[in-house]
Amino acid sequence: MAREKWREVGRRIEAMSLRERLFVFVAAVVVAVALVQILMIDAVQGRVQNAEERLQSAEAARLQIDSQRELLAGQGRGDPDRAAREALAAQEARLTLLNAQLETRGHSLVPPERMAQVLKDVVGGKSGVRIVGFKTLGPRPVSLPDAPEGSPPGFYRHGFEITVSGSYADLVAYLEHLEALPWHLNWTEATLDATGRPDLKLTLIVHTLSLEEAWLRV
Incomplete structure (x- = not known):
């Protein structure tokens, strides 16, 4: 079927004059060139579009990086010591909590001016028990947990040794x-x-805690 069509086209071309054949040839060349150009243009346009999309993606990424950089730079300019201040505030809050706990406990401890006398009164008030020895022990500084080296003591441990008989x-x-x-x-x-x-003789080493170094007074 296709051969018959091509033969028909060939017979028509052979029947044409030389000028008509020339026109047909030129038209065919023009159509072929146009098709080639269309195909080439489509390919180039596809590449151009891909390149434009890649450029747009790269530009968006650059803008995002610049924005993050400006944000970090602004934070650094606005508060360069923020991390150090936050760490210091956390330590101060922890110290305040420990002091509050110690103060709360201090309400149930013997006052410094009464500690020795309270024990003497207890011994004196118990028949058959008498005091045979009493001496104070020097205060011992107690550091706070995780305190930096060289920091002052958090509180002091005070004690005494008492010996009773009975x-x-x-x-x-x-x-x-x-x-x-x-x-x-x-x-x-x-x-x-x-x-x-x-x-019998019973010797006890008794202690308590205080925020003050000069805490026990006899």
Whole structure:
């Protein structure tokens, strides 16, 4: 079918004059050139469009980076010591909390001017128990947890050593009475001496905490 059409076209061209054949040839060339140009233009336009899209993406990324850079620069100019100040504020808040906790606990501790006298009164008020020795211990500075090296103590530990004498039952009653007091008296050591039986000697090392170095006054 296609061959017949081409043969028909060939016969028509052969029937044309030389001038008509020339026109047909020129028209065919023009059409072919036009098709080639259209195809080339489409390809070039596709490449141009892709290039433009890549340029737009790159420009958008550049603008975003510039914006972030300006934001960071503005933060640095506005508050260059922000991190240091925030760390200092956190430490101060922590110290304030510790001081408040210590002050709260201080209401239940023996006042400095009464600590020794309170224990003497307790011993004197218990029949069969008498004091045979008493001495104060020097204050010990206690640093706050995670405190920088060289920082001042957070509080002080004050203590004394007291020795009482009495029967076993009297000493047990004495300790129970001490524990029932409204103050928090902490003892780290307790030594019982039974060489003088029937009387026993009990030596206690008692301590408490304070914000002041000169806390215990006898």
